[in-house]
Every structure is written in structure tokens, then in C-alpha cells.
Amino acid sequence: MIKDETTGQGLSDALADALRLHQAGNLAGAESLYVRILAADPECADALHLLGLIAYQRGDNMQAVEYIEKAVAINPSVSIYHNNLGSAFMNLEETDKAARCFRTAIHLNPDYVEAYNNMGNVLRRQGENKKALQQYMKAIELKPDYVPAVNNLANLLKGEGRLDEAIVHYRRAIGLQPDIAETHFNLGNALKETGDLQEAEEYYRNAISINPDFAEAHNNLANILKKQRKYDEASAHYHKAVSINPDFADAYANLGDTCREQGAFKEAVRHCRKAIGLNPDSEQAYINLGNTFLDKGDLQKAEEQYNKAIALKPDSADAHYNRGLVLLMKGEFEEGWKEYKWRFKSAEISGDIGYRGTEIPEWDGSPLNGRTVLISSEQGAGDHIQFVRYIPLVKAAGGRVIYECSRSLIRLFENFKGIDVLSESPYDHGRGGKPDVCISLLNLPAVFGTTIDRIPADIPYLSVDRYAAEQWKHRINSRAFKVGLVWAGNPEHRNDRNRSCRLRDFEPLAALPGIEFFSLQKGVTGDSPPASLHLVDITKYLGDFHDTAAVIENLDLVISVDTAVAHLAGALGRPVWTLLPFVPDWRWMLKREDTPWYPTMRLFRQERHGEWAPVMKKVAGELEKICKLKGAQDE
Numbered sequence: 001m002i003k004d005e006t007t008g009q010g011l012s013d014a015l016a017d018a019l020r021l022h023q024a025g026n027l028a029g030a031e032s033l034y035v036r037i038l039a040a041d042p043e044c045a046d047a048l049h050l051l052g053l054i055a056y057q058r059g060d061n062m063q064a065v066e067y068i069e070k071a072v073a074i075n076p077s078v079s080i081y082h083n084n085l086g087s088a089f090m091n092l093e094e095t096d097k098a099a100r101c102f103r104t105a106i107h108l109n110p111d112y113v114e115a116y117n118n119m120g121n122v123l124r125r126q127g128e129n130k131k132a133l134q135q136y137m138k139a140i141e142l143k144p145d146y147v148p149a150v151n152n153l154a155n156l157l158k159g160e161g162r163l164d165e166a167i168v169h170y171r172r173a174i175g176l177q178p179d180i181a182e183t184h185f186n187l188g189n190a191l192k193e194t195g196d197l198q199e200a201e202e203y204y205r206n207a208i209s210i211n212p213d214f215a216e217a218h219n220n221l222a223n224i225l226k227k228q229r230k231y232d233e234a235s236a237h238y239h240k241a242v243s244i245n246p247d248f249a250d251a252y253a254n255l256g257d258t259c260r261e262q263g264a265f266k267e268a269v270r271h272c273r274k275a276i277g278l279n280p281d282s283e284q285a286y287i288n289l290g291n292t293f294l295d296k297g298d299l300q301k302a303e304e305q306y307n308k309a310i311a312l313k314p315d316s317a318d319a320h321y322n323r324g325l326v327l328l329m330k331g332e333f334e335e336g337w338k339e340y341k342w343r344f345k346s347a348e349i350s351g352d353i354g355y356r357g358t359e360i361p362e363w364d365g366s367p368l369n370g371r372t373v374l375i376s377s378e379q380g381a382g383d384h385i386q387f388v389r390y391i392p393l394v395k396a397a398g399g400r401v402i403y404e405c406s407r408s409l410i411r412l413f414e415n416f417k418g419i420d421v422l423s424e425s426p427y428d429h430g431r432g433g434k435p436d437v438c439i440s441l442l443n444l445p446a447v448f449g450t451t452i453d454r455i456p457a458d459i460p461y462l463s464v465d466r467y468a469a470e471q472w473k474h475r476i477n478s479r480a481f482k483v484g485l486v487w488a489g490n491p492e493h494r495n496d497r498n499r500s501c502r503l504r505d506f507e508p509l510a511a512l513p514g515i516e517f518f519s520l521q522k523g524v525t526g527d528s529p530p531a532s533l534h535l536v537d538i539t540k541y542l543g544d545f546h547d548t549a550a551v552i553e554n555l556d557l558v559i560s561v562d563t564a565v566a567h568l569a570g571a572l573g574r575p576v577w578t579l580l581p582f583v584p585d586w587r588w589m590l591k592r593e594d595t596p597w598y599p600t601m602r603l604f605r606q607e608r609h610g611e612w613a614p615v616m617k618k619v620a621g622e623l624e625k626i627c628k629l630k631g632a633q634d635e
Contacts, residue, residue, distance in 0.1 A: 012037065015046060027054050045074040049081050056088055064088040079108035083115045090122060098122045113142045117149040124156055132156055147177045151186070158190050166190050181211035188220060195351070197224050215244040219251045226258050229497075234258050249279035257288040260295055261497070263610060268292040283309035283316045290322060295498075295609070297583050299326050299590075317345035328586040336586075337446030344440070352494060363437035365447035368399025374435035375403045377425040378442060380490060381545065382564035384409055385571050386587070386597060389456045390444035392418040402427060402435060411546035412462065412568075455596045460573030468550040476538070476554055480516040481627050483509075484552060484569075485535065486560035487521060498581040498610070499562045503527035503535075505612045508620040509559075510534075514627050518555065520548060520565050557626075559619065562588070570598025577622075579615055582606040 018033035031054050037047045052067030068085040075081070086101030099122045105115040120135035133156055139149035154169035170187035173180070188203035204221035207214050222237035238255035242248050256271030272289035275282060290305030303326045309319035324339025343349045363373050373394060377384065384405050395401050395418035404425035405413060413422055427435075439447065448456075476482060488500040509517070510533035519537045529535045542548050545568060552558055552569050558576040560566040562585055569576035578595075580588055580603055588595060593603050604615050 015044070018047075019050065022050060022054070027057065030054065043074055045071040045078070045081070048074070049078075049084070052088070053084060056084070056091075061088045061091040065092070077108060079105040079112055079115065082108065083112065083118060086115075086118060086122070090118070090125075095122050095126050099126070111142055113139045113146050113149070116142070117146070117152060120149070120152060120156075124152075129156055129160060145176050147173050147180070147183075150176065151180075151183055154190075155186060158186070158193075163190050163194050167194070179210055181207040181214050181217065184210065185214065185217050185220070188217070192220070192224065193347075197227065200224060213244050215241040215248055215251070218244070219248065219254060222251075222258075223254060226254070226261070229261075231258055231262050247278050249275040249282050249285060252278065253282060253285040253288045256285075257291065260288070260292045263295075265292055265296050265609075281312055283313040283319060286312070287316070287318050287322060290319075294322070294326065295583055297609075299330060302326055315345075317342045318349065321346055321349055325586045329584075329589055331452050331589050333445070333451050334449075337443075337450070341443060341446065358438055360435055360438040363439040363447070365397070368397045368437075370399060371436035372400040372402060372433060373397075374427060374438040375401065375444070376427070376438055376440050377404045377406065378440050380564060381406060381409060382562075382567040383442060385412075385462070385545075385564060385567040387441050387444060388413060388416060389458070389461050389571070390441075390448060391416065393448055393456065394418065394439075394444065395420075399436075408544045411544055412464075412549060416462070452596055457596060457599060459599050460571060462549065462568070462571040464546060464549040464553055464572075468546065469553040472550045472554045476518065476536075476551070478516050481514055481557070482516050482518065482555045483623070484518045484520040484555045484558040484560075484565075486558070486563055486565045487527065488523070489561060489563040490523075495581075495585070498583070499585070501561055501579065501612045503533075504530050505616055506530070506533060506559075508613075508616045509623060512620065512624050512627060515623070518551070520551065520558070520560070522548075557623075559623075566601070567598075570595075570601045573600050576601045577619060578603050579612070579619070580605045582609040582611075 014033055014037050018030045018037065021033065022030035031051065034047045034051045034054070037044050038051075041047075048067050048071035052064040052071065055061070055063035055067060065085065065088045068081055068088065071078075072081045072085060082101045082105040086098040086105065089095070089098035089101060099119065102115050102119040102122060105112055106119065109115070116135045116139035120132040120139070123129075123132035123135060133153065136149045136153040136156065139146055140153065150169055150173040154166045154173060157163075157166035157169065167187065167190050170183060170190060173183045174187065177183070184203045184207040188200045188207065191200035191203065201221060201224045204217050204224070207217040208221065211217070218237040218241040222234040222241070225234035225237065235255060235258055238251050238258065241251040242255070245251070252271050253275035256268045256275065259265070259268035259271060269289065269292055272285055272292060275285035276289070279285065286305045286309035290302045290309070293299075293305060294302035303323060306319045306323040306326070309316050310323070313319070320339045320342035324336050324342065327333075327336030327339060358376070360374065375391065375394065388403075391401060391403060400420045401418055402421040402423060403413070403419045404423045404427040407424050410422060410424060413419065416422075485506060487503050487506065489496050504527065507530040509515070510530055517533065517535045519535050519539055520542070522539055522542060538551065542551070545564070548565060549568055549572055552572055552574050556575065558565065558569040558574060559579070560569070560576065561579045562581075566576055566578045576598070578588070578601055582605070584605065587597060588603060595601050595603060604619055606612065606615055
């Protein structure tokens with residue numbers, strides 16, 4: 001930053017008066033006096049330099065360069081002239097010239113703290129991060145409490161992904177000067193990247209407290225609130241951001257996405273289109289608009305928006321991934337698997353699915369020839385249950401198979417054909433040795449060229465211990481038609497707000513005679529059954545999925561929303577009715593009542609967004625038919 005200093009040499013009373021006006025912020029008055037001084041003495045370098053400073057402060061960097069270069073020509077030995085000239089060149093994007101100016105300033109004054117900091121800035125802009133870091137460190141060495149250098153060092157470290165080090169320096173900068181909103185904002189950004197949303201929220205709020213008109217801080221705070229599903233508060237901060245900066249396209253796009261998550265699709269479309277109007281090059285706005293159309297069930301328009309985002313940014317991981325979801329939902333598996341793999345390159349999606357990068361080479365499906373392959377886990381238990389069916393195909397490639405999964409699935413998979421080492425994720429190399437290659441579980445369908453007609457469906461492919469199943473047979477022995485119920489999934493799931501229902505939604509089933517209902521619902525949902533529904537809660541006896549599987553083996557039917565239990569029943573070859581939201585997960589595709597993934601599964605779909613009542617009415621009708629048939633058979 002340009003400094004409002006002079007050499008202090010040969011100052012006339014007029015120059016001193018002009019400088020006082022300048023420091024008081026009266027730029028017009030100071031400028032008038034500088035001009036009068038130069039009229040009397042055209043060689044007054046200080047007056048030229050200070051006129052250049054006024055031009056810089058007004059944003060006229062070309063004029064600043066013209067004045068300060070004249071001052072340098074008259075007196076080239078003044079370090080501050082060179083430093084301030086370099087700052088003007090920086091604003092003009094003439095980094096080579098700026099670098100020469102800062103080097104000269106440092107040569108003339110080896111203890112010039114600001115020049116070292118500025119030199120770091122120009123080197124960083126030139127991509128010379130290592131050299132920039134050295135300049136920042138030199139500035140801090142000369143003046144340990146020089147906040148601009150501490151903050152710039154933290155920004156550099158954050159840009160290199162060295163978040164823990166960056167956070168240390170941001171905290172130091174705040175300790176030195178706690179009233180700079182930008183530093184609190186930067187620390188919030190770094191904390192958010194580490195996943196510490198709670199503390200990031202605190203520092204965004206600090207930034208807003210210091211500067212209530214900090215639009216970017218309102219936007220980023222709203223992003224965290226949105227992730228926590230505090231939609232009303234998030235919307236308030238997005239609205240504040242755009243009221244401060246009406247051209248803030250990102251805030252409009254984020255506001256649109258918040259409306260989408262609340263099911264307010266008309267408003268979501270309006271805000272996303274506003275964002276695109278403000279910034280037609282924002283691929284995120286197109287992605288958010290595409291997501292809105294996807295949630296509305298308009299796959300064609302959704303894909304169009306994702307394609308626009310990809311055209312703007314060909315390596316947009318989120319756009320490719322979401323396009324992959326559309327293709328898979330349409331049953332276009334070949335291209336869909338390719339796009340779906342982009343999930344690993346999206347910071348948010350890869351974080352949500354638990355992806356962990358590795359230096360182990362990726363397996364491409366070629367013969368293993370005795371090598372060891374690690375099949376790494378990702379996403380939820382239902383995904384593990386659905387795609388474990390591919391492991392025998394991996395084993396057939398001629399190698400040793402290590403499979404990692406969550407603890408709740410270990411007993412269920414411990415005797416699964418094709419697994420040589422079953423490990424709780426994350427895999428510990430000490431137990432089964434270091435793998436030669438690895439592959440993520442949900443990349444296996446692509447490796448084996450899965451199409452709708454080529455889904456491995458040798459059902460059942462899971463089984464349970466016979467003794468455990470017999471134990472449950474005696475415990476729930478009943479002549480009634482036995483139905484297991486699941487109404488809610490993992491609340492952390494990205495789409496749980498749509499896929500889960502409420503226990504009271506099952507009330508139409510309560511009046512059906514000859515049925516005994518059993519709760520297979522793990523976790524606290526806060527729901528109570530309707531008074532008319534007799535529900536036997538056996539979940540306190542269910543420690544893991546093997547226990548749940550043992551129960552399912554003794555039930556006549558499982559009715560479940562889209563959760564791991566539905567996959568479990570399907571993999572066991574048991575009758576299961578899966579209740580799907582208006583726009584389901586990609587694997588259930590569209591319109592069909594059956595699924596090639598599980599031959600014993602039947603799908604019941606919402607006809608309108610968020611409406612479970614018609615679904616339950618249909619389920620009740622079909623269940624009544626089965627019970628009447630069973631009653632006739634018993635007679």
C-alpha cells in the first residue's frame with residue numbers, strides 16, 4: 001500500500017501545509033497546494049510524489065505512475081518513491097515493473113518492512129510462492145507485529161492447502177489487531193475448509209460484528225447455516241448480502257439453492273436466474289438451477305443447465321457429477337458411470353461421502369495376477385450392501401481382496417465369498433499388508449461395464465447365521481402377517497429431508513387386520529406411532545446389521561423408505577416395499593415399480609413432491625390384498 005510519507009528534506013511551509021491537508025483527507029485542498037508548489041519549483045520531488053499518491057488514492061494508477069516516475073528521476077535515492085511506484089504498477093498488473101521497484105526500495109533501505117511485504121505480494125501474484133513466503137517472513141522478522149505481512153503469509157499458506165499453518169498465523173494477526181474484519185473472515189474460510197464449521201461460523205460473525213456491511217461474510221456465514229439446515233437464518237444473511245451488494249451473483253445463487261432445499265422451487269429458479277443475469281459465467285449458478293430442475297423432476301432442463309456449466313468450466317466436478325446422476329436415473333449407465341466418478345474431485349461431495357485420497361494406484365479392472373486390491377469404502381451402509389455383490393467379480397480377476405467397511409457391517413460380511421481380508425474402515429495396512437492397487441466400491445459397476453441388463457443380481461447374495469435367525473423365529477413367533485417398518489434414514493444424508501417420512505404417515509396401515517408391525521428403525525427420530533398402530537419395538541436388541549438381517553429372515557415383508565434396511569432385505573432376497581420420494585436416488589431410476597438391483601423389491605413412488613399420503617394409501621391397499629390372500633390360504 002502507498003504510504004503518505006515524504007523524505008522530510010527541504011520541506012517549505014507550503015509543502016508542510018499541503019501535507020497536513022493530505023493527511024486530514026482533504027485531497028482537493030492538498031492537490032491544489034502541490035500544484036502551486038510545482039509551479040514555483042517544477043523540480044520538487046516530494047510534491048510530485050505526493051501528487052502521485054493522491055492519484056493512486058483516487059484509483060488513477062496511470063497518473064500516479066507518471067507523477068512518481070518524475071519524482072524518481074529527480075531523486076532516485078528515496079526508497080519510499082520506489083515502493084509507492086511499485087504499488088501503482090501492481091494495480092496496473094505490471095508485475096515485472098512492480099518487482100523492480102520493490103527490489104530497489106529494499107536495496108536503498110534493507111530494513112524497509114512494507115517493501116518486503118509488497119515484494120511478497122508481487123511474487124505471489126507471479127506464482128513464486130516459495131520466494132514470496134521468504135519476503136513475508138523477512139518483513140515479520142524485522143517487525144513481528146506487522147499485521148499485513150502476518151495476514152498475507154496466512155493467505156499464502158491457505159492457498160497452498162497448508163490450512164493448519166495458515167490458521168496459526170490468522171490467529172496471530174487477530175491477536176495483534178483484533179478489529180480487522182477481513183482477518184476474521186479469512187480465518188473463518190480456513191476453518192471451514194478444515195471442516196470446523198462451528199468455529200468458522202464464530203469468526204464470520206466476528207467479521208460482521210466489526211463490519212456489518214461485509215457482504216462476503218454474510219454470504220459465507222449463510223453457507224454454513226444452510227449446511228446446518230438453519231434455512232431461515234441463512235436466507236436472512238443471503239438477503240443482507242445482496243442488499244449490501246445488489247450485484248452479488250454468488251449470494252443470489254446460494255439463496256436459490258436454499259429455496260430449493262426448502263422445496264420453494266419457483267423462488268429458487270428466480271434467484272438462480274438472477275445470479276446468471278448478473279454473472280453469465282458463473283457455472284455454480286447453472287449447477288444450482290440444474291439442481292432445482294432435478295428436484296422438480298424435469299431431468300431434461302436439469303441436464304441442459306449442467307451442460308452449460310460444463311461448457312463454461314469443463315473441469316467442473318459438481319456439474320459432471322450431477323449430470324451423472326441424471327444419466328444414471330435415466331438408465332444411461334455407460335456414460336453415467338463416467339460422470340459419476342467426478343464425485344471425488346468435488347470438495348463438498350467427496351467430503352460428504354467420506355472419500356479419502358490415496359497414493360495407491362487405481363485398479364482398472366485388468367487381471368490382478370496375484371496382486372492385492374483394496375476396495376475402499378464410501379457413502380452409507382446401503383451402498384455397501386448394494387455393491388458388495390461385485391466383490392466375487394473382483395476376486396475372479398485373480399488376486400487377493402481386502403474390503404473395508406463400517407463396523408456395523410463386519411458380521412454381515414465376514415463370510416462373504418471373495419473377501420480375503422475384511423477390515424473396518426479406514427483400512428490399517430498393518431493387518432493385511434499394503435495393497436498393490438485400490439478401487440472405490442462404487443466405481444466397480446463402471447469397471448465391470450454395468451448396464452441395466454448386466455447387473456449382477458444373484459439373489460440372495462447375503463445370508464445370516466442360522467442360529468441367529470432361529471433365535472428370532474422363536475422371539476417373534478406369530479400367526480399374524482409380520483411386517484417390519486422403517487420410516488427415516490440417516491439425518492446427515494444429503495437428501496434425507498425428501499426420502500424420510502414420519503411414523504404417523506403409516507396410519508392408513510393401522511386398520512388392517514391380521515398384521516403385526518415391528519420397528520426396525522434405528523436411531524432416535526422423535527416420532528411416536530399413531531394410537532391405532534400397534535408397533536412392536538425390537539430395536540434395542542439390534543446391535544448391527546447382522547442382527548437386523550436375522551429379524552428380516554423371519555418377517556413376511558419389510559416396508560421401508562430408501563435406507564440401508566431396504567437394501568438389506570433386497571440382498572437377502574426377502575420381500576421388501578421401498579417408499580420413494582418424488583425424485584428418488586439415481587439407482588431407482590424413473591416410473592418403474594420394480595428394480596433390476598433387487599428382484600424381490602417393489603417400489604412405491606410419490607406422485608407429487610413431499611406427498612406421502614397417496615403412497616401410504618396405495619401401500620395399504622396392496623397390503624390388504626396380501627393379507628386377504630393369506631387369510632384365504634390359512635382357511
